[in-house]
Amino acid sequence: MSEKTPRLERLRSVREWLVWQLRRTDETIAELERLEAAADRAARTQPPAPPGWKLAMQRPGGRPTPDAVHTSDCGMTGTHTKPLTREQALRAITEEGITACPYCRPDTDLGVL
Structure with a gap:
């Protein structure tokens, strides 16, 4: 102005x-x-965050048996899965001898190599 x-x-x-x-x-x-x-x-x-891992189940003869441990976002699990906590996934791979998925590699996330 x-x-x-x-x-x-x-x-x-x-x-x-x-x-x-x-x-x-x-x-x-x-x-x-x-x-x-x-x-x-x-x-x-x-909703609460999904568990970080899941156990894929096979159904040979109609009875579910553990197949492999996967990360929660892995698409190779099939239709029958069970959510796992970190401790459960670690125990499944190290103590129970359940294999880790070769695609999503949950063993790497868990520190098991």
Whole structure:
């Protein structure tokens, strides 16, 4: 603004800009609060994370027997699986002699080489 503009007019212009800026700030705060509340609701309603490992079961003669340990995201498991905790998967590979899937390599994730 030039020096010829009266001081009162300049102050009113600044005030209008500040009111506009405050309104935009309030809208941004409200939007961020809505997003945060939605994220909190989603986090509370999410199902628990699946176990990190699963045991594929064979059904020779109709009786299920353990076949191989897989990571939870392996697509080579077939239809019959049982979820395993880390400790169960580790025990299955090291103590029970169940093989580890050669594709997803759960033994590497478990630290068994």
